[in-house]
Amino acid sequence: MRQAGRHLSEYRRIRQKHDILTICKTPELCAEVSSLPVDVLGVDAAIIFADIMLPLESMGVRFEIKDGVGPLIHTPMRDLKSVMTLQDFHPKADAPFVLDAISLTKKRLDGRVPLIGFAGAPFTIASYLIEGRSTRDFIKTKILMYQDQKTWKLLMDKLVNAMSVYLRAQIYAGVDAVQLFDSWVGCLSPTDYRQFVLPYSRRLLDQLKNSGVPRIHFGTGTASLLEEMKAAGGDVFSIDWRIPIDQAWQRLGDDVALQGNLDPVVLLAGTKTIQAQTTEILKRTSGRQGHIFNLGHGMHPDTPTDRVIDLVKFIHNNTKKDRT
Numbered sequence: 107m108r109q110a111g112r113h114l115s116e117y118r119r120i121r122q123k124h125d126i127l128t129i130c131k132t133p134e135l136c137a138e139v140s141s142l143p144v145d146v147l148g149v150d151a152a153i154i155f156a157d158i159m160l161p162l163e164s165m166g167v168r169f170e171i172k173d174g175v176g177p178l179i180h181t182p183m184r185d186l187k188s189v190m191t192l193q194d195f196h197p198k199a200d201a202p203f204v205l206d207a208i209s210l211t212k213k214r215l216d217g218r219v220p221l222i223g224f225a226g227a228p229f230t231i232a233s234y235l236i237e238g239r240s241t242r243d244f245i246k247t248k249i250l251m252y253q254d255q256k257t258w259k260l261l262m263d264k265l266v267n268a269m270s271v272y273l274r275a276q277i278y279a280g281v282d283a284v285q286l287f288d289s290w291v292g293c294l295s296p297t298d299y300r301q302f303v304l305p306y307s308r309r310l311l312d313q314l315k316n317s318g319v320p321r322i323h324f325g326t327g328t329a330s331l332l333e334e335m336k337a338a339g340g341d342v343f344s345i346d347w348r349i350p351i352d353q354a355w356q357r358l359g360d361d362v363a364l365q366g367n368l369d370p371v372v373l374l375a376g377t378k379t380i381q382a383q384t385t386e387i388l389k390r391t392s393g394r395q396g397h398i399f400n401l402g403h404g405m406h407p408d409t410p411t412d413r414v415i416d417l418v419k420f421i422h423n424n425t426k427k428d429r430t
C-alpha cells in the first residue's frame with residue numbers, strides 16, 4: 107500500500123506538478139503512477155492510485171489531503187444531523203475517473219501483473235469523519251460509538267452501502283482483487299470490534315463474496331482481533347509485524363491466504379537486517395499455500411528505492427521453486 111508513494115523519484119516529479127487528488131482524477135496520470143511500482147520495483151501486483159477518502163467528496167464531505175499529515179476534514183461529523191447529510195455514492199456518476207483509470211491501468215499493465223482495487227473500511231473512514239484527521243487515541247470516535255449508537259449505526263450503514271457499490275464498480279471496471287483497508291481498527295478491543303464493527307464489515311464483505319475476485323481484509327495492530335476479523339470475512343488477511351506470521355496463520359486457519367508482516371522501517375536499515383527479517387518470514391511460511399510477501403503497512407517516504415528493488419529480487423530468488 108502507498109507503494110507508488112513518496113520514495114520513487116518518478117512519482118515525486120509528478121507530485122511536484124499535481125496534488126494527490128488531481129492525480130486521482132486524471133486517468134492518464136493515475137494509470138502512469140499506478141504502474142510505476144511494477145515498472146521500477148518489479149513487484150508482482152499493482153494497486154490503483156486513489157485514496158480511501160476519495161468517495162467522500164461526492165457524498166458531501168469537504169476535505170483536503172495535506173502533505174505529511176493525511177486527510178483533513180473541514181467539518182467533522184459528530185452528531186445525527188450531520189451524518190444525515192451524507193449523500194449516497196454513485197461511482198459511475200460521481201467518480202468515473204477511478205473507473206476510467208482502472209481500464210487504462212489494466213491496458214498499461216497488459217496482463218503482466220494483477221491490479222488491486224480498494225476502499226476504506228467503515229470503521230477507518232468513520233474515524234476520519236468523526237476525528238477530522240489522523241489521531242493516536244480515537245477518543246471522539248469511541249465516545250460517539252459508545253454513547254450515540256443511533257448515529258454510529260446510521261454512519262456505518264451509509265459507509266457500508268457506499269463502499270459496497272464502490273468496490274463492485276471497481277470489479278466491473280476490471281480490478282483483479284479488492285482490498286478493504288481497516289487501517290486503524292487495531293485501536294479497539296475484541297469485544298468492541300464484535301459489537302461496533304464486525305456486523306458492518308461482514309455485511310460489506312458478504313456483498314462481495316460472489317464477485318469472482320479475492321477480497322483482502324487489511325488492518326494494523328490487529329494481533330488481538332484476528333479471530334474477529336476472520337468472522338467478518340475475507341479471502342486474504344493482511345497482518346503487520348507485531349505477530350509472527352505462522353502464529354497468525356494458525357489462528358486464521360488454512361482456508362485463507364496471508365500477506366504482510368515485514369515492518370516497513372526495516373527497509374531503512376541495512377541490507378543485512380532486511381535479508382535476515384525477510385528470510386525469517388519466508389521460513390515461517392514455507393510449505394504453506396497462499397503466502398503473499400508484503401510489508402505490514404505503508405512505506406516511509408525516505409525509503410531508499412534501491413533497497414526495495416533489492417528486496418523484491420531477494421524474494422523472487424528465494425521463492426522461485428514455490429511459484430509456478
Ligand code: CP3
Nearest residue numbers: 107108109110111155156157158173174175176287289404
Ligand atoms: O500505493 C499507492 O500509492 C496506492 C494509493 C493509495 C493512497 N492512499 C495514495 C496516497 C492508497 C492505497 C491509500 C490508502 C489510504 N489512505 C489509507 C489506507 C492504507 C494505509 O496506509 O493504512 C489511509 C489510512 C489513507 C489516508 C491517508 N492519505 C494518509 C494517512 C496519508 C499519508 C499522510 C502522510 O504523508 O504520512 C495519505 C496521503 C497519501 N495518499 C499519500 C499517497 C501516495 C502520501 C504521499 C503523497 O503525499 O504523495
